[in-house]
Amino acid sequence: MFKLHSLVTAFALMGAMSAANAWETLPTQAPEPANNPSTPEKIALGQMLYHDPRLSSTGTVSCASCHNTMLGGEDNRPNSMGVNGQTGGRSSPTVWNSAFNKVQFWDGRAASLEDQAAGPVTNAIEMGMKSWDDVVARLKDIEGYQVAFKHAFPGENPISKDHATKAIAAYERTLITPNSPYDKFVGGDKSALSAEQIRGMDKVAELGCIGCHSGAAFNGAGMFQKFPMTPDGYLEAKYHFSKDKGVAEVSKKSEDEHFWKVPTLRNVAITAPYLHNGSVQTLDEAVQIMAKVQLGKELAKNDVADIVAFLSALTGEFPKQKMPTLPETTGKTVN
Amino acid sequence: MFKLHSLVTAFALMGAMSAANAWETLPTQAPEPANNPSTPEKIALGQMLYHDPRLSSTGTVSCASCHNTMLGGEDNRPNSMGVNGQTGGRSSPTVWNSAFNKVQFWDGRAASLEDQAAGPVTNAIEMGMKSWDDVVARLKDIEGYQVAFKHAFPGENPISKDHATKAIAAYERTLITPNSPYDKFVGGDKSALSAEQIRGMDKVAELGCIGCHSGAAFNGAGMFQKFPMTPDGYLEAKYHFSKDKGVAEVSKKSEDEHFWKVPTLRNVAITAPYLHNGSVQTLDEAVQIMAKVQLGKELAKNDVADIVAFLSALTGEFPKQKMPTLPETTGKTVN
Numbered sequence: 001m002f003k004l005h006s007l008v009t010a011f012a013l014m015g016a017m018s019a020a021n022a023w024e025t026l027p028t029q030a031p032e033p034a035n036n037p038s039t040p041e042k043i044a045l046g047q048m049l050y051h052d053p054r055l056s057s058t059g060t061v062s063c064a065s066c067h068n069t070m071l072g073g074e075d076n077r078p079n080s081m082g083v084n085g086q087t088g089g090r091s092s093p094t095v096w097n098s099a100f101n102k103v104q105f106w107d108g109r110a111a112s113l114e115d116q117a118a119g120p121v122t123n124a125i126e127m128g129m130k131s132w133d134d135v136v137a138r139l140k141d142i143e144g145y146q147v148a149f150k151h152a153f154p155g156e157n158p159i160s161k162d163h164a165t166k167a168i169a170a171y172e173r174t175l176i177t178p179n180s181p182y183d184k185f186v187g188g189d190k191s192a193l194s195a196e197q198i199r200g201m202d203k204v205a206e207l208g209c210i211g212c213h214s215g216a217a218f219n220g221a222g223m224f225q226k227f228p229m230t231p232d233g234y235l236e237a238k239y240h241f242s243k244d245k246g247v248a249e250v251s252k253k254s255e256d257e258h259f260w261k262v263p264t265l266r267n268v269a270i271t272a273p274y275l276h277n278g279s280v281q282t283l284d285e286a287v288q289i290m291a292k293v294q295l296g297k298e299l300a301k302n303d304v305a306d307i308v309a310f311l312s313a314l315t316g317e318f319p320k321q322k323m324p325t326l327p328e329t330t331g332k333t334v335n
Numbered sequence: 336m337f338k339l340h341s342l343v344t345a346f347a348l349m350g351a352m353s354a355a356n357a358w359e360t361l362p363t364q365a366p367e368p369a370n371n372p373s374t375p376e377k378i379a380l381g382q383m384l385y386h387d388p389r390l391s392s393t394g395t396v397s398c399a400s401c402h403n404t405m406l407g408g409e410d411n412r413p414n415s416m417g418v419n420g421q422t423g424g425r426s427s428p429t430v431w432n433s434a435f436n437k438v439q440f441w442d443g444r445a446a447s448l449e450d451q452a453a454g455p456v457t458n459a460i461e462m463g464m465k466s467w468d469d470v471v472a473r474l475k476d477i478e479g480y481q482v483a484f485k486h487a488f489p490g491e492n493p494i495s496k497d498h499a500t501k502a503i504a505a506y507e508r509t510l511i512t513p514n515s516p517y518d519k520f521v522g523g524d525k526s527a528l529s530a531e532q533i534r535g536m537d538k539v540a541e542l543g544c545i546g547c548h549s550g551a552a553f554n555g556a557g558m559f560q561k562f563p564m565t566p567d568g569y570l571e572a573k574y575h576f577s578k579d580k581g582v583a584e585v586s587k588k589s590e591d592e593h594f595w596k597v598p599t600l601r602n603v604a605i606t607a608p609y610l611h612n613g614s615v616q617t618l619d620e621a622v623q624i625m626a627k628v629q630l631g632k633e634l635a636k637n638d639v640a641d642i643v644a645f646l647s648a649l650t651g652e653f654p655k656q657k658m659p660t661l662p663e664t665t666g667k668t669v670n
Contacts, residue, residue: 051405060416065395070386070661077670081395084420270663282666323656326405328605331617335412 022205024216025183026266026316030099030173033112038170041152046171048148048324049164055121055135057128058083059334063120063168067095069175069321072270078278082120083128089244091278096318097266099173100215102222106276108261109250113169118161132161138334139164144327177267177316185313193313200310203303208295212262218314220262227260227276228293235289239279246276269312283308357540359551360518361601361651365434365508368447373505376487381506383483383659384499390456390470392463393418394669398455398503402430404510404656407605413613417455418463424579426613431653432601434508435550437557441611443596444585448504453496467496473669474499479662512602512651520648528648535645538638543630547597553649555597562595562611563628570624574614581611604647618643 032038049055050069053062066080067073073094079087090106098104104116120126121135129135139145140159149158152167182201184192193201204210210218212225228241236242247256260276273279274286287307291297299307367373384390385404388397401415402408408429414422425441433439439451455461456470464470474480475494484493487502517536519527528536539545545553547560563576571577582591595611608614609621622642626632634642 053400053403054411058416058420059410059412060400065388068388068661070659072663075394076389076664076668077394078668081393085393085418086420269665272664272666273668278668281668284666318660320660321658323658324405325653325655326403328407329411329607330605331607331619333411333413333608333613333616 022210022214023186023201025186026097026100026176026178026180026216028176028178030176032170032173033114036114036166036169038173039152041148042167042170043174044324045148045152046167046169047321048145048326049168050171051324052326054138054142054326054329054334055127055129056083057130057335061127063095063117066092066120066126069095072096072267073098073175074271076272078273080126082123082126086125088125090276091273093263094267094271095172096175096177096316097217097264099176100217101219101261101264103261106261106263107247107250108224113172114165117165117168117172135164136160141332142327142329148327174319177318180266180316181313182310183316194309196306196309197313198310200306200308201313203307204310207291207297209290209307212294213265218265223262224256224259225262225294226258228258230293230296232293235293239275239289240277241275241279241293244277265311265314267315269308269315283311287311357545357549358521358536360521361432361435361511361513361515361551363511363513365511367505367508368449371449371501371504373508374487376483377502377505378509379659380483380487381502381504382656383480383661384503385506386659387661389473389477389661389664389669390462390464391418392465392670396462398430398452401427401455401461404430407431407602408433408510409606411607413608415461417458417461421460423460425611426608428598429602429606430507431510431512431651432552432599434511435552436554436596436599438596441596441598442582442585443559448507449500452500452503452507470499471495476667477662477664483662509654512653515601515651516648517645518651529644531641531644532648533645535641535643536648538642539645542626542632542642544625544642547629548600553600558597559591559594560597560629561593563593565628565631567628570628574610574624575612576610576614576628579612600646600649602650604643604650618646622646 036042050063053060053065055062061083064070066075066082068075073096074092075081078091079089080092081087093106099113104110104113105119110116110119118132122129122131136159139149145159149163152158153163181192181197185198212220212223214220224247227246228235231242242258245257247259248254268274269283272283273281274283275289280286280289284304287304288299291299371377385398388395388400390397396418399405401410401417403410408431409427410416413426414424415427416422428441434448439445439448440454445451445454453467457464457466471494474484480494484498487493488498516527516532520533547555549555559582562581563570566577577593580592582594583589603609604618607618608616609618610624615621615624619639622639623634626634
């Protein structure tokens with residue numbers, strides 16, 4: 001993994017970026033891996049699977065339960081709730097614009113949307129299926145899925161884990177929110193941001209926020225970052241940021257402790273609560289905390305207000321979606 | 336309550352019906368109460384509220400969780416699952432065409448969709464909110480709902496329990512599935528049903544099924560019916576039908592024991608499992624059980640097949656819906 005081990009590196013990177021083109025608009029098309037080009041049939045199937053609670057052991061939890069496409073792409077809870085009321089220790093990242101993440105999950109343990117989609121389904125506290133074989137068996141029992149998989153994946157053995165996760169990923173690549181006030185401003189419409197938002201935009205650059213939150217999706221170039229850089233006793237006692245060791249929970253290496261994927265700032269104003277454990281409820285507070293523990297700065301009240309105003313300008317346009325019709329299970333229950 | 340206390344009454348009613356017009360097509364418009372005429376603004380708000388998990392204590396259960404509008408209007412589970420993985424003893428009735436029910440809930444304890452909508456939200460094992468005051472307070476915190484309620488209910492105090500349940504009911508009145516093969520057949524297209532389905536249609540009339548399952552929605556004229564009429568030791572041991580006392584659980588009167596609302600047969604082929612406790616997984620078996628304990632008949636295999644074929648012709652056309660965009664909660668979590 002490529003990691004930023006110091007603030008100095010972060011600032012150097014930021015310097016390099018702003019020299020080139022620090023302010024990028026969000027592409028309206030997501031990159032697709034060579035082995036999973038999107039098709040309308042895959043996207044339609046993926047939308048069905050994404051919203052289908054029968055992909056969970058109890059038949060009550062779908063991908064959309066924690067990454068709600070009717071909301072900001074998450075669940076407005078500190079920690080997500082999976083089957084049988086179980087909760088984990090992390091906050092759902094938004095699915096909107098996740099196609100622009102270089103890695104997936106807070107600890108970046110999945111390299112692609114396809115890899116990510118496979119995880120929660122068989123996680124005991126998330127969707128709780130015993131195995132993907134069980135998922136595939138359940139899908140094969142549903143006549144409408146036999147048809148939909150065949151359309152999306154003509155050829156041998158249409159219903160498989162590989163195809164299900166590819167379809168879900170293809171659907172997720174359509175979940176893009178372009179045309180935020182920020183994008184309009186960068187695209188040339190200088191009236192799209194208020195004076196306060198423009199001040200916030202300058203401060204975000206000056207302070208160094210975009211050293212990590214760089215690029216069109218404000219989610220960095222794929223490197224991991226330590227959080228908190230400088231732990232603060234008071235904040236630690238209140239928010240327990242360091243309880244979760246981040247990347248190290250997966251790698252089991254001490255040098256990876258408290259390293260995290262850089263999350264997108266796109267739509268951040270509507271995806272409270274904040275940080276990996278969802279412990280911070282307001283954007284004002286999240287901004288102050290990040291400035292303090294990451295950049296060593298105490299922000300004045302008006303700085304916070306300007307930055308929050310700018311961050312609110314990152315809320316994009318959410319595409320109108322048709323509600324999928326899920327094919328019925330006949331003669332069987334999920335439970 | 337108007338109840339049928341004997342098979343004889345049922346048959347008499349059926350006789351009267353078929354003399355008039357036993358076979359009715361499903362109206363494409365639901366009746367509306369005088370105090371809640373539908374408007375596009377109410378329907379739009381109702382669709383949002385119906386799909387919003389923030390109407391539950393944990394922020395994870397919406398009306399759509401158990402009455403899934405992407406599926407057959409229910410959850411494909413024997414018993415529904417509410418907040419924190421809790422389950423009750425009854426199976427979710429479908430929301431599709433519920434506007435044509437004379438009473439709501441399996442025990443008919445709500446006289447209208449408006450009344451029904453108020454119940455699950457504050458039921459401890461369903462949506463788990465402590466009170467409607469808490470629900471209203473939560474909605475008032477969400478700016479987008481302030482706007483949507485004002486559009487739907489201009490005037491004083493737009494956000495209230497009364498308005499929320501009215502909006503949900505107005506939305507539910509749009510959930511109608513017309514144009515089933517049966518409707519086409521009754522409407523004059525004699526090729527809409529197969530020979531097997533027509534035989535099943537005749538048998539449903541002959542046997543007396545439509546004595547209770549009468550009218551356009553095959554859900555009766557609003558009377559309650561005893562189930563099982565003639566308890567069967569073997570079936571009781573297997574399915575525990577009589578454990579739940581139905582209407583008597585609410586009225587506490589012994590004469591109401593084991594009386595139930597007559598559920599619609601519309602879309603019955605796609606709303607497994609069956610009966611009040613969701614104990615029966617296949618329609619074949621449900622048909623045999625109903626014939627035996629309600630009508631005292633042992634059906635031959637081909638009779639069952641014909642009737643199931645007919646019942647499958649009651650699956651209608653599901654209107655395409657737009658997915659609602661739910662307004663965000665800012666600076667707060669639901670939990």
